[in-house]
Amino acid sequence: MILYDLRCTAGHRFEAGLASMFDDNPDCPCGATTSRVPSAVRQLGTADTGRSREEMPTTWRGIRQGHPDVVRGWHREMTRREKLEETHPELAGDRRPVLAHERYFEGRPLKAGDPLATRVAQATFGTTTPASTSEGGTR
Numbered sequence: 314m315i316l317y318d319l320r321c322t323a324g325h326r327f328e329a330g331l332a333s334m335f336d337d338n339p340d341c342p343c344g345a346t347t348s349r350v351p352s353a354v355r356q357l358g359t360a361d362t363g364r365s366r367e368e369m370p371t372t373w374r375g376i377r378q379g380h381p382d383v384v385r386g387w388h389r390e391m392t393r394r395e396k397l398e399e400t401h402p403e404l405a406g407d408r409r410p411v412l413a414h415e416r417y418f419e420g421r422p423l424k425a426g427d428p429l430a431t432r433v434a435q436a437t438f439g440t441t442t443p444a445s446t447s448e449g450g451t452r
C-alpha cells in the first residue's frame with residue numbers, strides 16, 4: 314500500500330487517504346488540480362536511514378571481539394542498509410574496497426584511492442591535517 318498526499322497547484326496540501334493509486338487525483342476544494350506527493354506520515358516513518366557503512370565497525374575490537382549480540386545487531390543494521398541502498402543507491406556512500414586494516418590502519422582502514430602518505434600521518438599523529446601544512450615552516 315502506498316500512502317501519498319495531494320498538493321494542488323495553489324499549494325494546498327491534504328491527505329489522499331487510502332484512495333487507490335490508480336484512481337484519478339481528486340481536485341482540491343479550491344478547484345485547482347492536484348498532484349501526488351509522498352505522504353508526510355509515510356516520510357516520518359521511513360526518515361531513519363539507519364547507520365551508514367562508514368559507521369559500521371571494521372575491526373575486531375569494534376565488534377567486541379566477536380560478541381554474538383554485537384555481531385547480530387550489526388548484521389541486522391547492515392541487512393537493513395543493503396535493502397535501503399538497493400532502492401536508494403545515492404545512500405551507498407563509500408564502497409571502495411579496504412586495502413589494509415592492521416597496524417596503522419586498525420582504527421581507520423585504508424581504502425582504495427586513499428592518499429597513502431596522508432593516511433599514515435593520520436594514523437601516526439592522529440591528525441586529519443596533512444603533515445606538510447600542519448608543520449610547515451616550523452623547522
Ligand SMILES: [Zn+2]
Binds near residue numbers: 321324342344
Ligand atoms: Zn487548493
